[in-house]
Amino acid sequence: MFDYLISPFLEFAFMQRALMGCLAISVSAAPIGVFLMLRRMSLTGDAMAHAILPGAAVGFLVAGLSIEAMTIGGIVAGCLVAVLSGLVSRLTDVAEDASMAAFYLISLSVGVLIISVNGSQVDLLHVLFGSALALNNDALYLLAGICTVTLFALAILFRPLVVECMDSQFLQSVSRLSPLAHFSFLVLVVLNLVGGFNALGTLMSVGMMILPSASARYWVKGLDMLLVLSCLLAIISCYAGLLLSYHVGWPTSPSIILILGSFYVLSFLFGMNGSMMSKLSKPKHLSA
Amino acid sequence: MILECDNVTLGYELHPAVHHLSIQIERGTLMALVGPNGAGKTTLLKGFMGQVSPLEGSITLHDIQRSDIAYLPQLNQVDRSFPLSVQEMVSLGTWRETGAFGRLRKQHKQRVASALNQLGLSGFEKRLIGSLSGGQMQRVLFARLLVQEADLILLDEPFTGIDSRTTHDLMHLIESWHQSGKTIIAVLHDLDQVKNHFPHSLLLSREPIAYGATNDVLTKENWLKARQLNEAFDEHADHCGHD
Numbered sequence: 001m002f003d004y005l006i007s008p009f010l011e012f013a014f015m016q017r018a019l020m021g022c023l024a025i026s027v028s029a030a031p032i033g034v035f036l037m038l039r040r041m042s043l044t045g046d047a048m049a050h051a052i053l054p055g056a057a058v059g060f061l062v063a064g065l066s067i068e069a070m071t072i073g074g075i076v077a078g079c080l081v082a083v084l085s086g087l088v089s090r091l092t093d094v095a096e097d098a099s100m101a102a103f104y105l106i107s108l109s110v111g112v113l114i115i116s117v118n119g120s121q122v123d124l125l126h127v128l129f130g131s132a133l134a135l136n137n138d139a140l141y142l143l144a145g146i147c148t149v150t151l152f153a154l155a156i157l158f159r160p161l162v163v164e165c166m167d168s169q170f171l172q173s174v175s176r177l178s179p180l181a182h183f184s185f186l187v188l189v190v191l192n193l194v195g196g197f198n199a200l201g202t203l204m205s206v207g208m209m210i211l212p213s214a215s216a217r218y219w220v221k222g223l224d225m226l227l228v229l230s231c232l233l234a235i236i237s238c239y240a241g242l243l244l245s246y247h248v249g250w251p252t253s254p255s256i257i258l259i260l261g262s263f264y265v266l267s268f269l270f271g272m273n274g275s276m277m278s279k280l281s282k283p284k285h286l287s288a
Numbered sequence: 289m290i291l292e293c294d295n296v297t298l299g300y301e302l303h304p305a306v307h308h309l310s311i312q313i314e315r316g317t318l319m320a321l322v323g324p325n326g327a328g329k330t331t332l333l334k335g336f337m338g339q340v341s342p343l344e345g346s347i348t349l350h351d352i353q354r355s356d357i358a359y360l361p362q363l364n365q366v367d368r369s370f371p372l373s374v375q376e377m378v379s380l381g382t383w384r385e386t387g388a389f390g391r392l393r394k395q396h397k398q399r400v401a402s403a404l405n406q407l408g409l410s411g412f413e414k415r416l417i418g419s420l421s422g423g424q425m426q427r428v429l430f431a432r433l434l435v436q437e438a439d440l441i442l443l444d445e446p447f448t449g450i451d452s453r454t455t456h457d458l459m460h461l462i463e464s465w466h467q468s469g470k471t472i473i474a475v476l477h478d479l480d481q482v483k484n485h486f487p488h489s490l491l492l493s494r495e496p497i498a499y500g501a502t503n504d505v506l507t508k509e510n511w512l513k514a515r516q517l518n519e520a521f522d523e524h525a526d527h528c529g530h531d
Contacts, residue, residue: 038370160388163380166370170432173337173359174383221416223371 008246018132018242018252021143021199025208026234028147029192031154031227033209035185037217039165042210044097047104048186049193049206051081053111056197061118067138071194074202078190081107086183132199132242132252139198146195150188157181162223200253208234211260218271233263290315290352290440290471291336295345297528298328298335304343304528305331307495313473315439318466320486320502321475323514327493329475333359333442336473349440355384358438360429362445368418374428375413378403381435396435403434408457423454430458441465443474447481459485479506493517 008015036045055077059069081103088103089096135143154161160181163171171178189209196205216229241256248255270277291313298306305328313319321329334340335347338354349356358381381403382396392400404410407427417425426446433441443462447455463485465472476482482489482502489505491497493514498505 156389162370162372165367166372167361167366167380169339169359169361169365170380172339173357174355175388177388221371222373226371 004247005243008243014133014135015242015246017135017140018199019239021135021140022132022238022242022256023235024140024143024147025192025196025199025205026212026238027231028143028150029196029205029208030212030230030234032150032185032188032192033211033213034216034223034226034230035161035165036189036209037213038223039185042214044100045189045193045206045209047100048078048082048189049197049202050108050111051104052078052107052190052193052197053202054107054114055080055111056194056202057111057114057118061114067136067142067198071142071198074194074197075190077107077111078193079187082186082190083183086186131201132256133245135199142198143195146191150192153184153188157184161185200256204253204257207257207260211257211264212237215260215264215267215271218267218273218275221273233260237263289313289350290317292348292350293335293345294348296335296342296347297344298331298340299343300331300340304328304494306335306492307528308345309492309496310345311490311496311499313471315471316466316469317471317473317488318462318486319471319473319488319490320482321473321490321492322477322479322482322506323492323497327514329492330362330444332492333444333473333475336440336442352439356438357440357442358433358436360433360441360443360446363422363426363429363449366417366425366429368420368425370417372417373413374404374409374415374417374420375400377417377428378409378431378435381432384436384438399435399437400431403431406434406461407431422449423451426450426454426458430461434461439470441470441472443472445475445477447476447478455481482506 009019033042033045036042052074055073055075056070057073058077059066059071059073062073063069081100085096085100085103088094088099092099160171160175160177164178164181168178171181192209193202193205196202196208199205200208212230212233213226215233216226220226220229237256237259241259242252244250244259245252245255268275272278289312293309293311296306296309297304307328309332321332323329331340335342337357337359338347378400379392379396382392382399386392386396401410404413407430409424409427409431412420412424412428417428420428430446446458446462450458459481462472462474474486476486483506486502488500489502490499491505491510491514495517497514497517498507498510
């Protein structure tokens with residue numbers, strides 16, 4: 001059992017780096033995912049994941065497979081799409097989800113075009129699916145930095161974010177933090193997606209946000225427990241996913257996301273709150 | 289005087305939702321804001337709070353800040369599926385003192401407990417807001433207003449979809465606020481309720497129809513005029529030539 005569960009992380013530095021990187025992104029991205037879900041913006045996270053592609057591609061074109069260049073490019077592209085879609089929806093009659101969809105599709109097509117014309121299929125696969133087992137020091141520092149910034153920002157923005165989600169008119173009546181909370185949150189989403197794409201790839205990193213919170217919702221009700229359980233599920237999935245990848249030889253990021261996906265399936269089947277099982281097994285009603 | 293509107297026009301994309309309104313509201317007034325649907329009542333409340341800027345004219349607060357205004361949103365504007373407890377929700381009423389980052393002190397917690405008790409919500413502290421009925425949720429929002437201790441209270445349809453018992457209790461609370469000198473402006477649809485409890489009224493139909501003592505405002509002629517104006521909304525109206 002020790003050989004199976006612990007040894008890979010003691011024997012191989014690349015497994016330690018992968019674990020550290022994935023754990024950093026777990027405790028950072030999972031709380032962001034909780035707020036994405038509560039704000040009914042889960043698909044916005046997916047859209048943003050696609051939107052960072054051209055920035056990463058331009059970074060790749062300029063400096064090759066450089067973490068710094070691709071990260072800066074990804075952050076610029078993601079923030080640009082978030083701000084432009086927000087601006088267009090505020091200055092015109094179109095709702096933000098529609099303008100977000102338009103900008104992310106434009107962004108995605110530009111990204112695929114840049115990589116297809118100038119790179120190879122291997123490069124495209126790296127950006128789309130990441131390489132957790134090849135994380136170097138720079139990538140680890142980046143993930144740790146993003147994790148730190150995210151947790152500090154969430155601690156500071158926690159109350160405005162909660163009120164903006166639940167009763168935005170109240171927030172507008174007591175403070176002018178509503179736009180700041182909204183755009184800061186979008187920047188945090190972009191930061192975590194960019195951090196995540198180094199380890200898990202652009203397409204898979206959004207799974208680290210959405211799946212833990214979607215699963216946790218079936219087990220706990222309060223916001224604090226939702227945040228804790230989401231982080232816990234993300235951490236367990238990273239550990240189990242890395243082991244699965246190591247022992248079976250599967251790619252890392254799909255392994256991690258598949259473990260998270262399994263948690264989600266188990267949760268909607270057997271969870272305590274609103275799962276299929278709880279709906280089927282409930283007595284008709286309680287006494288009055 | 290606590291609030292003054294001077295030739296105020298509020299609206300969206302040049303369309304006036306409130307057109308050339310000039311009123312002065314005295315401190316301690318209990319006023320109903322009435323009018324047909326789409327008459328600009330909620331927009332006017334948002335104008336008072338500074339959330340909608342006048343297209344023309346000005347809104348002036350006298351001796352109070354925007355942060356001294358407490359606002360009750362329409363019940364359907366609150367996301368009740370959000371996993372927040374009753375106590376956490378009511379504690380938000382301390383925002384003026386704690387701000388976005390401060391922690392709740394002992395006196396804040398006492399104020400929250402007292403508000404919950406006054407609204408008959410003791411024992412509900414840990415309940416999630418999603419598990420409450422409409423009437424209970426409205427009591428929670430009123431408890432939050434109570435904790436805010438604001439000088440000017442704006443209520444947007446406080447009794448819509450609420451049972452008569454809860455309406456009676458909440459109306460009693462509003463009257464006690466009035467007696468303690470607070471200024472209250474409430475958007476209402478029940479004209480009998482307005483006549484029975486609100487000494488002052490503003491009848492609005494995008495344009496102000498009448499303002500003053502409720503019995504003088506809510507006449508059959510004024511109401512007919514309000515309905516006619518409301519139904520005459522012109523999507524392609526010319527630019528306003530009002531002086």
